[in-house]
Amino acid sequence: MRTGHSHLFIPGPTNIPEPVRQAMNVPMQDMRAADFGDLTLGLFADMKSVLRTEKGRVMFFPGSGTGAWEAAITNTLSPGDKVLMARHGQFSSLWVEMAKRLGLDVVVVDVPWGAGTPVKEFSRLLGQDREDAIKAVFVTHNETATGVTSDIAAVRRALDENFHDALLFVDGVSSVGSLDFRMDEWEVDLIVTGSQKGLMLPAGLGILGVSEKALEASRSARSRRAYFEFDDMLKMNADGYFPYTPPTQLFHGLRKSLDRIRAEGLEQVIARHHRLAEGVRRGVAAWELSLVAEHHTLYSDTVSAIRVPADVDARDVLRIAYADFNTSFGSGLGPLAGKVFRIGHLGDLNDGMCLAALSIAEMALYRAGVPIRLGSGVGAAQAWYATQADLRPMLRVAAE
Amino acid sequence: MRTGHSHLFIPGPTNIPEPVRQAMNVPMQDMRAADFGDLTLGLFADMKSVLRTEKGRVMFFPGSGTGAWEAAITNTLSPGDKVLMARHGQFSSLWVEMAKRLGLDVVVVDVPWGAGTPVKEFSRLLGQDREDAIKAVFVTHNETATGVTSDIAAVRRALDENFHDALLFVDGVSSVGSLDFRMDEWEVDLIVTGSQKGLMLPAGLGILGVSEKALEASRSARSRRAYFEFDDMLKMNADGYFPYTPPTQLFHGLRKSLDRIRAEGLEQVIARHHRLAEGVRRGVAAWELSLVAEHHTLYSDTVSAIRVPADVDARDVLRIAYADFNTSFGSGLGPLAGKVFRIGHLGDLNDGMCLAALSIAEMALYRAGVPIRLGSGVGAAQAWYATQADLRPMLRVAAE
Amino acid sequence: MRTGHSHLFIPGPTNIPEPVRQAMNVPMQDMRAADFGDLTLGLFADMKSVLRTEKGRVMFFPGSGTGAWEAAITNTLSPGDKVLMARHGQFSSLWVEMAKRLGLDVVVVDVPWGAGTPVKEFSRLLGQDREDAIKAVFVTHNETATGVTSDIAAVRRALDENFHDALLFVDGVSSVGSLDFRMDEWEVDLIVTGSQKGLMLPAGLGILGVSEKALEASRSARSRRAYFEFDDMLKMNADGYFPYTPPTQLFHGLRKSLDRIRAEGLEQVIARHHRLAEGVRRGVAAWELSLVAEHHTLYSDTVSAIRVPADVDARDVLRIAYADFNTSFGSGLGPLAGKVFRIGHLGDLNDGMCLAALSIAEMALYRAGVPIRLGSGVGAAQAWYATQADLRPMLRVAAE
Amino acid sequence: MRTGHSHLFIPGPTNIPEPVRQAMNVPMQDMRAADFGDLTLGLFADMKSVLRTEKGRVMFFPGSGTGAWEAAITNTLSPGDKVLMARHGQFSSLWVEMAKRLGLDVVVVDVPWGAGTPVKEFSRLLGQDREDAIKAVFVTHNETATGVTSDIAAVRRALDENFHDALLFVDGVSSVGSLDFRMDEWEVDLIVTGSQKGLMLPAGLGILGVSEKALEASRSARSRRAYFEFDDMLKMNADGYFPYTPPTQLFHGLRKSLDRIRAEGLEQVIARHHRLAEGVRRGVAAWELSLVAEHHTLYSDTVSAIRVPADVDARDVLRIAYADFNTSFGSGLGPLAGKVFRIGHLGDLNDGMCLAALSIAEMALYRAGVPIRLGSGVGAAQAWYATQADLRPMLRVAAE
Secondary structure, three states, rough: OOOOEEEEEOOOOOOHHHHHHHHHOOOOOOOOOOOHHHHHHHHHHOOOOOOOOOOOEEEEEEOOHHHHHHHHHHHHHOOOOEEEEEEEEEHHHHHHHHHHOOEEEEEEEEEOOOOOOOOOHHHHHHOOOOOOOOEEEEEEEEEEOOEOOOOOHHHHHHHHHOOOOOOOEEEEOOOOOOOOOOOOOOOOEEEEEEOOOOOOOOOEEEEEOOOHHHOOOOOOOOOOOOOOHHHHHHHHHHHOOOOOOOOHHHHHHHHHHHHHHHHHHHHHHHHHHHHHHHHHHHHHHHHOEEEOOOOOHHOOOEEEEEEEEOOOHHHHOOOOOOOOOOEEEEEEEHOOOEEEEEEEEOOOHHHHHHHHHHHHHHHHHHHHHHOOOOOHHHHHHHHHHHHHHHHHOOOOOHHO | OOOOOOEEEEOOOOOOHHHHHHHHOOOOOOOOOOOOOHHHHHHHHHHHHHOOOOOOOOEEEEEEHHHHHHHHHHHHHOOOOOOEEEEEHHHHHHHHHHHOOOOEEEEEEOOOOOEEOOHHHHHHHHHHHHOOEEEEEEOOOEEEOOOOOOOHHHHHHHHOOOOOEEEEEEOOOOOOOOOOOOOOOOOOEEEEHHHHOOOOOOOOEEEEOOOOHHHHHHOOOOOOOOOHHHHHHHHHOOOOOOOOOOHHHHHHHHHHHHHHHHHOOOHHHHHHHHHHHHEEEEEHHHHHEEEEOOOOEOOOOOOEEEEEEOOOOOOHHHHHHHHHHHHEEEEHHOOOOOOOEEEEEOOOOOHHHHHHHHHHHHHHHHHOOOOOOOOOOHHHHHHHHHHHHOOOOOOOOHHH | OOOOOOEEEEEEEHHHHHHHHHHHOOOHHHHOOOOHHHHHHHHHHHHHHOOOOOOOEEEEEEEEEEHHHHHHHHHHOOOOOOOEEEEEHHHHHHHHHHHOOOOOOOEEEOEEEOOOHHHHHHHHHHHHOOOOOOEEEEEEEEEOOOEEEOOOHHHHHHHOOOOOOOOEEOOOOOOOOOOOOOOOOOOOOOOEEOOOOOOOOOOOOOEEEEOOOHHHHHOOOOOOOOOOOOHHHHHHHHOOOOOOOOOHHHHHHHHHHHHHHHOOOHHHHHHHHHHHHHHHHHHHOOOOOOEEEOHHHHHHOOOEEEEEEOOHHHHHHHHHHHHHHHHEEEEHHHHOOOOEEEEEOOOOOOOHHHHHHHHHHHHHHOOOOOOOOOHHHHHHHHHHHHHHHHHHOOOOHOOO | OOOOOOEEEEOOOOOOOOHHHHHHHHOOOOOOOOOOOHHHHHHHHHHHHHHOOOOEEEEEOOOHHHHHHHHHHHHHHHOOOOEEEEEOHHHHHHHHHHHHHHHHHHHHEEEEEEOOHHHHHHHHHHHHOOOOOOEEEEEEEEEOOEEEOHHHHHHHHHHHOOOOOHHHEOOOOOOOOOOOOOOOOOOOEEEEEEEEOHHHHHHHEEEEEHHHHHHHHOOOOOOOOOOOOHHHHHHOOOOOOOOOOOHHHHHHHHHHHHHHHHHHHHHHHHHHHHHHHHHHHHHHHHHHHHHHHHHOHHHHOEEEEEOOOOOOOHHHHHHHHHHOOOOOEOOOOOOHHHOOOEEEEOOOOOOHHHHHHHHHHHHHHHHHHOOOOOOHHHHHHHHHHHHHHOOOOOOHHHOO
16 A cells, blocks of 8 residues: 555656646547537647747647657658668667668767767768758757757757758657747757657647648658648648547647646746756755766756666666655666666656655665765755745746 | 536547546556556456457557557558458548558449448459459448448458458457457457547547467568557567557556446447447437438447438538537538438447437437427337346446 | 446436536645635635625535534524424425424424415414514425425515514525525525535535624524534634635535536526426426426426326336436435435536436336336427527537 | 645645545435445444444534534533533634533643643542542543644543543544544543544544443433434434435545555554654754654654744744745644644655655745754654665555
């Protein structure tokens, strides 16, 4: 018998706010009803705000973010097309694998796990590509496995400085709705995300932002596709409908999530993620442990991947946290297994929750044999949070 | 302001039972936790029971049934493969369209909407196919647009009698969990369904039953696929995990749905669908209206497509039911638009709910100008239900 | 295993609207928080609107309507006080019993079950009471056991015409929020109701409307009281707090219920109850059965008590409805046990739900041996509902 | 916009476990149905286990614990009866006030807030009472205002040693289901509790355990009572029914709460409360602040009342915690207002939640001007929790 609530600090799926959960707990309704668009049409508009695009189109595919990756590729590229990608973590590696399976000719740049997107190398390769053979550049905005946030604006500059017109694909699964992302300003052509991270919903929606240029590319792309066909989706979406049965309950949840983001303010949401993440990082520093991210400019505000001492198995930390303290942290993936545990700090969180995470992590580290002073990380985070609270907007009691 | 509960009688998504809704209303959890398989592993086993297979494998893809169609095709067939399909309604037509998009060479047999799968013609074509050029036969078990249930066993016989070893694909989206379906007995190779019909859940899971023969075919099939790759799914499923974030809440709902089906008994579920459907059909007969299904052997126990008189627009019936009586019926699709309305009678229903549907349909027909005697259809259905109730198992009060 | 939703047609507790249920499904909160009044203060104001009082005070006691009866008596009367009451059903009888237990000197007028409040006899007794020995007159607005609505305005006239200043107590448990009730216009001093009828909530709140005259009386009343003390309640309520732990979740539900009543409009709510009740009564007439209520002017729009033929046991009707059709009707109470079943038609209902009730009642009557033509009552009700729908406000799709 | 979940650390109402909340979120049902006892009868039996009584009777009154106080008094005592009570906190004071209002002749022993029940003085007064004029002794098992747990067994000994047969009343509102309480062993005659503390439900049920001796007393007690009449309740309860509409949803919640207590084991529940409380107290000690409770033998395992330095207003601590950190602590009541804040640590809690409470309390104290070392209290608590975890039963993953 576990008592009390579970403590969920994985980097997604994230904690679902109560009002979002209640919004989803509704009876089934007719997705062909005359007024179904009253629910759905506003979602497209408000999702565009979160992506910071006015010109792009938004699509919601029933599926995971991985499905949305596939939708982005198959609608805009053809087998044999050359694309430029980096591998610097589990998710960027999986994306490379998918691109290959779908028949693309992938130019892979491998950099260490912990590094960001190798913008200089990308720039060099784009500069060499005189005939624009590279049809698309793929960037993982936030590599969830390593807690590394890459600089999308820099990649855009690399394209522009090389007068290269490749499409710019961005994996924003663990960044959209949490980190600063600007589709129009950075001229992103395909931004892919999912419902289960910054949008604070269960998994089940693969979400795409698609630029006019990407839509144009979709008219000639020859990859086979059916389920993920943009055309079918756009035609039906015009009136708020879908080409197959959509996950209506998730739409109700998304309505509430987008309302919450608007009520807090996207800028404030991003600032809050930074504030909470910084507290966690100060805690990690107090423990004298290091992050996987190679440099402070790469630190992710949605997830921290923390190295444990070499003589400790990070899996013990995870196991103790789960079994003894009803708490889930993220595991080390791929080559980081056993060396790293991750604290997800994105979505619907507050200071107290992050302090709970740190205090439990301390106990788990302690019990796993890491020589840590109990309370040290918490204290460092508190010193940050306790002096930051006045930066937050005053309490609006009636807000929710 | 609408008062009272909505009356949902579309042929899916269907009414979600209260206990299933509550089961889904749970906090997010870690889909990589050591004990996640405690939730998921039983689902595979119990879903196999619903499909009546012991040898087949079950897969759950985040997506709709349409996605599962695609998974079935791309994993087992190659571009250029010849397949045999019939068109006799909206959904069989869409499946043909998908097969073409995915590069298959489709032999299409067109029969009237209202007819069943043309087994004789299929048999003739299979007999002619001396070199087994036809790699797969596709059958829509229940054509939701017309309320027609086809005879899968007869298609299997046609294959066997012609000593043909094409794969047998079945679309069971609106049949599985409601109608008599037997994967092993009928040697179905790929059965496709979704969460939102007989399984009484929201849309969001594309569900597949895959035979050993189909798995064997997947090893050489050359269609490009990534998201829907069987291999990835099977590898992770072995321990109860998934290759990308699964819709955990839906799994909790599925757990409860499968428990309910087991508690009622699959045979009883099927018998109940027949009993309820027969009452609806007796009501329709009392109205002196006809079904789209051409012959009583084709009548679907999950949906009835009802023709309105030529001088009445069926859309008015739908509009009145929705606007005046808070009730959703299914619309006529494609060429049946305006000529037909559909009553979905599948999933979590009982006699009183079906009588509500009939009584509202009567009022909507009446107000739309159909010369109907109010109470006539309800009375005919009551005469059936009131004498059938003793066929049901005695009340088990503590069951739920 | 019961399938489909239960059909609840008892005269309370009533069906809880989905949005009300969701509103109550919230985490616990601090009932002493600085902003707790944001939730509670509006409830007092909006409940006054439902009671149609501007001058009266509203109180919410944790407890049932029976508790609110006691609160009304003990705060405003003293042991030995003479009061005038009628007995014409189960609930008016219970109220008499309570008054006696609490030490009042009750002048009881017994009239048949099925009659209304005997206003003429009340008037005669008040006229004889030259010294105003009668301190209070108690009236059951809607006698739930018999389906009889009494004329409160007439009782007020009887008091006025006799220049009698007794307090006027009204039991509005099954009338408030459903029937026309006017606290100020009828100068009601104590109106008692509960959360579980027209307010569409679970039981748990005893609700009182208290006139200035009643508050004045409370200053000198000498009945012992503690839990139900008006003074404690009023002092704490001033800032939105309560003298002991209040049922916070019910308050959230009440907030939503009052919002719904306001959105529909109290006049429309009352008109809807009349419309739905009239359909049920036409059904009963078509069955050639009679109501307990003696005269059509007494017919209750919230509950109909229906006599079954003498050779049938009404308990069989109830048992069959429950066991075979998952439906609850109200039983005959006290002397009506076995002779009567009741259909509650108050709260969150619509036409289709009432037709379901009638169609199930027909089947239960039929199976219990009542010679009834199946469909007859439903048809009569449909003929009423189908021609009444245009009286309703046009569909406001986005309303909820 | 508040983000993340609220942190609720008041000494009741307490956090409602998710499964309990879901259990309550069910449609309304018929409280007169033939099978209603299937829900209710087991509640009486299992509540007796929590009270550790075999001989006593359990009653559930719709209302708060205050209502149950009144039920206990009015059913077993008569106006003018002499009773012995102590005042050492807000709730014991309120109980004295109620006893006086209900006409009892109260012998009050005043001791400081922070002291326990004055057993020696009680013993002296009982010894002097040669004619057994004292009809009842009232004891507040856990004084929620001061965080003081009194020794019921000692009071029983005082009665026995003086050969006194007064009834023993115990207020167990904030002890039952959390602290060691033994109705039969301590021969408690009336134990009063509520749904909203150790039983982890919303307020709304006043719960009584009644001994045979108390039932015997109820036959001659002459206090006026109606709503709270034991006889009515017991008669209807025999078959699982209630004399007036019961709060059905709360019963479903109680069913789940009692299941949880049984699954954890009552001994383990009590041990967990001690373990969590001890961590909080070690945190307070590390802050160098003191508890209101005068002596460690009086420390409550359900609530700690913590004194702030004289130059700090405890209301600031509460205000900061609520406004800046979305956290509710208990306020200082009566003479302790401004001098004390309280941390409730009862009900559905775990280590991480208590550490969150301590870490937030530290930040609030810090911001309110208390010279505290951030992390000090958390570290002290962690040192306790991290070494206690192995005392807990191994993870039973499938338990819930």
